[in-house]
Amino acid sequence: MEYNFRNIEKKWQSEWKKNLQYKVATNFSLPKFYVLDMFPYPSGAGLHVGHPLGYISSDIYSRYKRLKGFNVLHPMGYDAFGLPAEQYAIDHGIHPEVSTNDNIDNFRKQLDNIGFCYDWEREVRTCDPNYYKWTQWIFLQLFDAWYNRKKNKAEPIATLINIFETQGVNNNEVHCSSTVIPFSKEEWNAFDEKKKMEILMQYRLAYCGFGEVNWCEVLGTVLANDEIINGVSERGGHPVVKRKLRQWYLRITEFADRLLDGLDKVDFSESMKEMQRNWVGKSSGAEIKFQLQTSNKNFQNNKLVVYTTRPDTIFGVDFMVIAPEHELVNKIVTEEQKQEVEKYCNTVKKKSERERMAEKKISGISSGAFAIHPFNCKKIPVWISEYVLIGYGTGAIMAVPSGDQRDFLFAKHFSIPITNIFGTHFIQEEAIVSNAIALENSDFLNGMFPKQAIQVAINKFEEKEIGRHKVNYKIHDAVFSRQRYWGEPFPIVWKDGTAIALNENQLPVLLPSLQEIKPGEDGEGPLSNLIAWKNIDSGIREVNTMPGYAGSSWYFLRYMDPKNETEFCNRKIADYWEQVDLYIGGTEHAVGHLLYSRMWTKCLFDLGFISFDEPFKKLINQGKIGGDSRIAYRIHGTNQFVSAGLKDNYKTDELHVDVSLVDGMELNFESFKKWKPEFANATFILESEKYFCGARLEKMSKRYFNVVNPDDVVDKYGADTFRMYEMFLGPLEQDKPWDTKGIEGVHRFLKKLWRLFFDNQKGKQWTTEKPTDAEWKVLHKTIKKIEEDTERFSFNTGVSAFMICVNELTDLKCNKQEILEKLLILLAPYAPHISEELWFALGNTNSILNASFPTWEEKYISETSKTYPVAINGKTRTEINIDLNATQQQVEEIVLNNELVKKWIEGKQPKKIIYVKNKMVNIVL
RNA sequence: GCCCCGGUGGUGGAAUUGGUAGACACGCAGGACUUAAAAUCCUGUGACCCGCAACGGUCGUAACGGUUCAACUCCGUUCCGGGGCACCA
The missing domain is CATH 3.10.20.590 (Ubiquitin-like (UB roll))
Known part of the structure; x- marks a missing residue:
């Protein structure tokens, strides 16, 4: 009897499906374990061998935990709204819903092929009205909430209204929103409804406002900061410009500190935490007000407010720099400088985001105005330069050339005299950034080290009322609307310029079907073309849709209670499944998805809907699997190809060859000729009668013809081999190339395991004889090793432990049922199909999925x-x-x-x- | 520029707490079985040196230096690769 993996795998996959083996019940009496994969965006390209790496490891871990007696929640779904489907619709005239469903079907087939233990009855699709009804519902909760800084938590807006009605507003620091002008309770009560709503809008966690947004003309929509890479859109690489538009936002800035603090409670990789910390970008310093002096007629005695992290260097200030977009530019620029300043500001504004970021040349222009030093009354020139960003701090800095390298280079470039506040340490060659050097030439700060001096300086500012301690963040409120079709509609209706939230019983607001997807007028999305849908009795519907991260910010909660029609998730059920114990996914979601879902979780926690405020207890980032491309060398200007070893004798062009046409490095040149018409008449210069390709490791991508489809691998070697090979490739978190060569070894291992049970000629091999000490020892050593390796996600060494075990049992000629049966349980998480087949062959009648993981005993191992x-x-x-x-x-x-x-x-x-x-x-x- | 991760045979990688470096697998070489092939099995395989042989020696984990009885592992310096952040004041 041979190891016929095709029959075995098909058979058990359908058996398990038929018997609902993967159905998960919310059984409160069992200990729970929640294993989650980052759900995929169902792209048209389908899965390549890199994608399942994370899924296989989470699958192994889930099965392992189940054998260990846990009730394991291990669901899967689709992040199905998004730009590519819409773009595809525009290009090919196929409705996003149709292409999305096709893609999902294709994904599902590919996933099923690999034998995952997902409970598909819990599948979620973010584009399903039964799902996005609750995305809209959560949006309403955010709309209907504000951030109470005093209590440091989100609260229903009713509590804010109560404060307004009974106290009014006198201290914005406590109750958020810097733009609201203080009012008394009497004033509040006298405001009309529209005015009240306007004020409340400035407090809501989901709010609508005007602001500079990242507008991508090609995509016809705004993008969040994390959707822009190097100044161009993440999807498609299109240019992005700043534009002032009405948009919805999430007030994520209020959660900045908790998002930082929460990182100490979760088990994420250091680099992942670092990325999030960078993104939040918290820094501590001071805001300082400077008196200005200028001959400009528009000047209204404005003060220049700068933000600095080094207030201790106040006596080293030699000039000020404000951003070209700064509102003071026009008010302070002198007549003499006006023309030059305008010219400079215009050149800067014309540059795209990308060009400005790439700019390394020092540029700037003097405004002609001066600031007055608050302590020594020195006149400090005010400059304008693009190296100061309008979006950070106050958009203005005090430049200290002896203590900041950029300021130093700027001063040198424009020959501005430099004040030395570091004595002999500063030698006019570079700035002193060390915080272990005492200040000199600094009046009341002389002799102090920065740490102390910063505090002393801030105290002095506060005393003189010219400045104060200030904490700054890089993170901005997240843009939450897109001018797109394929997304969740907002449950908002506009009436007389006021946003009115729909009632819960009006949800879901269904995404209307649309014949042709094209942008509306004035940068509005496609929904604005649907006049009948837009205009309703109570007003005008919001025509923006929600961004991709809306549905993915809370999907882990819906899996717990996916069919609930009255709640997003039942509280009791959420209390049982609680946090995701293990989350596996790629690093690309480090700042976007993870920060948003962490914020949503904190909101839902504050508002009392769930009992935890961090969604993911442990996060593992699987490495990427790179493609191993094959290169052919065509002699320049001909249709003749030269084998890799001889290519240096010719002038050649490199061409990517489809990896399926190459065995190892050897090109099948007959198939190659048939591959593309232009190669039909190709000729070849061979080495030892063979054509050898060159190789290169790069991203797995269609355009390099190096994509390997898991279906093909499964077809050739079986899902069990595929699963174990992906694990055997190396440590889970490490990037690695896909190399099919080594898969033979894993396949041989499974065949060798099979032969412990069945001989090709003689058939059944196992016996019920009592095992020897040596055999027990092999088994228990393996139990211990597999348990340890699986627990620490070291699946590659786990696979090799199985190999060692089977090698040793083969050497011992061990066919004892007692040993083999236990080994099968160990193997079941890694290679479920062959394990189940052999398990039943041994006479078991209940699935191996329900077995118990064996425990190792010291007495068998000890020496x-x-x-x-x-x-x-x-x-x-x-x-x-x-x-x-x-x-x-x-x-x-x-x-x-x-x-x-x-x-x-x-x-x-x-x-x-x-x-x-x-x-x-x-x-x- | 700053931060994080990494660098081990021809290849993927192992060495979990400082304690036999190179497990396991691929590849390669030789052999067995076979008319032959496939499959399977066996042996060898870091480099160098000595040798009839060895269960002989020297070197060896990017480089150099240090700590230690002992370093792939800890410390310092440098180089290289990958990722993140970035005129962030």
């Missing part, structure tokens, strides 16, 4: 003696078997009497003999 490496002066010279209970003295005796040792110590007296039990012996001469 009475060990073969110690014996080193002389640290170099291992021999091995001696010594009883484990031997004392230091006994060991010394044994070792010193050994012939080889005697030879090496040449009669010298050892200084010291180091003996570490169970490790080694070292003789120091």
Whole structure:
């Protein structure tokens, strides 16, 4: 009987499906474990071998936890709204819903092929009205909430209204929103409804406002900061410009500190935490007000407010720099400088985001105005330069050339005299950024180190009322609307310019079907073309849709209770499944998805809907699998190809060859000729009658013809081999190339395992004989190793432990049922199909999925003696078997009497003999 | 520029707490079985040196230096690769 993986895998996949083996019940009496994969965006390209890496590891872990007695939630779904489907619709005239569903079907087939244990009854699709009804519902909760800084939590807006009605607003610091002008309770009560709503809008966690947004003309929509890479759109690489537009926002800035603090409670990789910390970008310093002096007629005695993290360097200020977009530019620029300043500001504004970021040349222009130093009354020139960004801090800085490298270079470039506040440490060659150098030439700060001086300086500012301590963040409120069709509609209707939230019973607001998807007028989305849908009795519907991250910010909650029609998720059920214990996915979601879902979780927690405020307890980022491309060399200007070894003799062009046409490095040139018409008449210069390709590791991508489809691998070797091979490739979190060569080894291993049970000629091999000590030892050693490796996600060493086990059992000619049966349970998470087949062959009648993971016992593993490496002066010279209970003295005796040792110590007296039990012996001469 | 991760045979990688570097697998070489092939099995395989042989020696984990009886592992400096952040004041 041979190992016929095709039949076996098909058979068990349908059996498991038929018997609902993967159905998960919310069983409160069992300990729970929640394993989650980042759900995929169902792209038209389908899965390549890189995608399942994370899914396989989470699948193994889920199955392992189940064998360990946990009730394991391991669901899958689709992040199905998004730009590519809409773009595809525009290009090909196929409705996003149609292409999305096709793509999902295709994904599902590919996933099923690999034998995952997902409970598909819990599948969610973000584009399903039964799902996005609750996305809209959560949006309403955010709309109907504000951030209470005093209590440091989100609260229903009713509590804010209550504050307004009873106290009014006198201190914006406590109750958020810097733009609201203080009012008394009497004033509030006298405001009309529209005015009240306007004020409340400035507090809502989901709010509508005007602001500079990242507008992408080609995509016809705004983008969040995390959707822009190097100044162009993440999807498509299109240019992005700043534009002032009405948009919805999420007030994520209020959560900045909690998003930072929460990182200490979760188990994410250091680099992942670092990325999030960078994104939040918290810094501490001071805001300082400077008196201005200018001949400009528009000047209204405005003050210049700067933000600095080094207020201690106040006596080193030699000039000020404000951003070209700064509102003071026009008010302070002098007549003499006006023309030049305008010219400069215009050139800067014309540049795209990308060009400005790439700009490394120092540029700037003097405004002609001066600021007055608050302590020594020195006149400080005010400059305008693009190196100061309008979006950060106050858009203005105090420049300290002796203490900041950029300021230093700027001063040098424009020959601005530099004040030295670091004495002999500063030698006019570079700025002093160290915080271990005491200040000089700094009045009341002289002799102090920065840490102390910062505090003293801030106190002085506060005393003189010219500045204060200030914490700054890079993070901005997240744009939450898109001028697009394929997304969740907002449950908002506009009436007389006021946004009115729909009632819960009006949800879901269905996405209307649309014949042709095209942008509306004035940068509005396609929905604005649907006049009948837009205009309703109560007003005008919001025509924007929600961004891609809306649905993915809370999907992990919906899996817990996916069919609930009255709640987004039942509280009791959410209390049972709680946080995701293990989340596996790619690094590309480090700042976007993870920050948003962390924020949503905190909101839902604050508002009392769930009992935890961090969604993911542990996060693992699987590495990327790179493509191993094959290159052919065409002699320049001809249709003749030269084998890799000879290419240096010619002038050649490199062409990517489809990896399926190449065996190892050897090109099948007959198939190659048929591949594309232009190669039909190609000729070849061969080496030893073969054509060898070159190789290159790069991203797995269609355009390099290096994409390997898991379906093909599964077809050739089976899902079990595929699963184990992906794991065997290397550590989960590491990037690695896909190389099909090694897969044979894993496949051989499964065949070898099979032969422990069945002989090709003789058939059934196993016996019910009692195992020997040696056989028990092999088994228990393996149980221990597999348990340890699986627990620490070291699946590659786990696979090799199985190989060692099967090799040893083969050497021992062990076919004992007692041993083999236990081994199958260990293997079941890694290779479920073959394990189930052999499990039933042994006579079991209940699925191996419901077995219990065996426990290893010390007595089978423990040794009475060990073969110690014996080193002389640290170099291992021999091995001696010594009883484990031997004392230091006994060991010394044994070792010193050994012939080889005697030879090496040449009669010298050892200084010291180091003996570490169970490790080694070292003789120091 | 700053931060994080990494660098081990021809290849993927192992070494979990400082204790026999190179597990396991691929590849390669030789052999067995076979008329032959496939499949399977066995042996060898870091480099170098000595040798009839060895269960002989030297070197060896990017480079250099340090700590230690002992370093892939800890510390310092440098180089290289990958990722993130970035005129962020």
